[in-house]
Amino acid sequence: MSNIQDRVIDLYPSRVDDNPAILKRKDPVIYTNDLAEGPLDAEQMNFYQKNGYLFFERFFSEEEVRELRNELKRLWDTNQDSDAKEVIREPESREIRSIFAVHRNSEIYKRLSQNQRLTNMVKQILGSEVYIHQSRINYKKGFTGKEFYWHSDFETWHVEDGMPHMRALSCSIQLEDNYHFNGPLMVIPGSHQYFISCVGKTPENHYQQSLRRQEYGVPDQDNLTWLVKKHGISALTGPAGSVVLFDCNLMHGSNGNITPLPRSNVFFVYNSVENKLVEPFSGQKPRPEFIASRER
Numbered sequence: 001m002s003n004i005q006d007r008v009i010d011l012y013p014s015r016v017d018d019n020p021a022i023l024k025r026k027d028p029v030i031y032t033n034d035l036a037e038g039p040l041d042a043e044q045m046n047f048y049q050k051n052g053y054l055f056f057e058r059f060f061s062e063e064e065v066r067e068l069r070n071e072l073k074r075l076w077d078t079n080q081d082s083d084a085k086e087v088i089r090e091p092e093s094r095e096i097r098s099i100f101a102v103h104r105n106s107e108i109y110k111r112l113s114q115n116q117r118l119t120n121m122v123k124q125i126l127g128s129e130v131y132i133h134q135s136r137i138n139y140k141k142g143f144t145g146k147e148f149y150w151h152s153d154f155e156t157w158h159v160e161d162g163m164p165h166m167r168a169l170s171c172s173i174q175l176e177d178n179y180h181f182n183g184p185l186m187v188i189p190g191s192h193q194y195f196i197s198c199v200g201k202t203p204e205n206h207y208q209q210s211l212r213r214q215e216y217g218v219p220d221q222d223n224l225t226w227l228v229k230k231h232g233i234s235a236l237t238g239p240a241g242s243v244v245l246f247d248c249n250l251m252h253g254s255n256g257n258i259t260p261l262p263r264s265n266v267f268f269v270y271n272s273v274e275n276k277l278v279e280p281f282s283g284q285k286p287r288p289e290f291i292a293s294r295e296r
Contacts, residue, residue: 008278014159014197015282020220021197027166029192029247031127031272038124039117048125052192053236053246059117060173060241069175069240071108072137072264075099086290090146096139097146101290103135103268113268118171121245122270126167133157133168133271133293139264140183145257147183150224152191153269154248155198156217159282161292166192167275168248171268176261178237183257185244185265190231191251196223202282219251227251 011026029049032038040054048054060068076096079087086105088098099105103113112118113132122130139145153170157163178184196219236244246252248269257263271277277294280286286294 008164010281011165012155012158012195012197013281014155014195015200015202015217017197018199020199020223022223022226023195023197025166025193025195025249029166030125031167032124033127039120040124045125048245048247051189052250053187053189053244054121055236055238056243056245057238058241059243062241065175065241067108068112068173068266071106072139072175072266075102075106075137076139085288090144092146093144095141095144098136098138100134100136102137102266103132104290109135109137109266112173112266118243118268119270122169122171125169125245126270126272128167128272128274130270130272131293132268133161133163134269134291135267137264137266140254140257140262141264142182142260142262143258145183145263147256148254150219150251150253151217152196152219152249152251155196155219157248157292159202159217160280160284160287162278162280162286163248163271163275164278165275166247166249168269168271170244170246170248171270172244172246173266173268174238174240174242174244175264175266177239178242178263178265179259179261180235180237182259182261182263183255184263185236185252185254187234187236187246188227188231188251189234191227192247192249194227195249196220196227196251202284204284224251 086100090097102109154166198217
């Protein structure tokens with residue numbers, strides 16, 4: 001294990017004990033001292049501080065969404081028979097579930113990840129320059145799109161990637177209309193203030209299975225129930241072109257889609273350049289670059 005890892009204290013131990021635990025967050029949520037320094041106003045920053053997310057309806061125009069959706073379809077069509085490691089299939093079929101590293105493999109999504117309207121808000125919240133830790137498309141086709149169970153992204157990024165602090169956030173861009181009934185993103189507002197330590201030693205190369213269906217790093221039902229009773233659940237619905245920014249530790253998930261209406265989103269995960277990845281806290285080798293970039 002590297003010398004730098006020896007100097008990094010594990011503030012959020014997980015998958016090391018036989019029983020789950022819930023810990024108070026030890027990191028800030030907002031890293032900017034001057035809340036007015038950026039495109040977000042004080043009300044929006046305070047909402048993010050309290051709830052762990054912001055929702056922007058119709059952030060992108062219909063013309064912009066049309067271009068993004070055309071690229072979504074192109075990637076779907078060209079990857080039907082692909083064995084590329086970036087292409088993740090549904091757990092019970094060969095249907096595409098996700099495509100990773102789209103900011104590297106698509107010029108359109110690369111430009112989108114660098115959109116200053118997005119990145120200026122991200123940098124305001126994280127208080128620094130940022131880089132893409134992870135990018136992906138999550139397809140959820142009509143009738144067949146499967147659920148994404150409740151989880152905190154940070155728990156996995158911490159344990160399996162070596163992200164030391166909660167100084168990252170996700171940007172989810174809705175490329176289809178998201179309704180209450182077609183599997184929209186659901187969040188537990190305020191849950192980002194707590195870290196749920198999970199049980200079970202992480203298997204080697206866990207990502208090969210977890211990207212299809214996660215079994216390790218999944219919160220226990222008792223602590224999930226406590227979070228929901230305390231904070232409730234919000235379904236973030238809205239028209240195509242809407243955007244959600246949410247804290248890396250916010251508990252979230254989505255139901256399966258048994259309607260005819262697709263629900264596909266593109267995700268960019270922005271990490272602070274001051275939150276450099278160290279050796280994974282699981283003690284195992286880092287996940288591949290297409291899942292967790294270690295280069296800024």
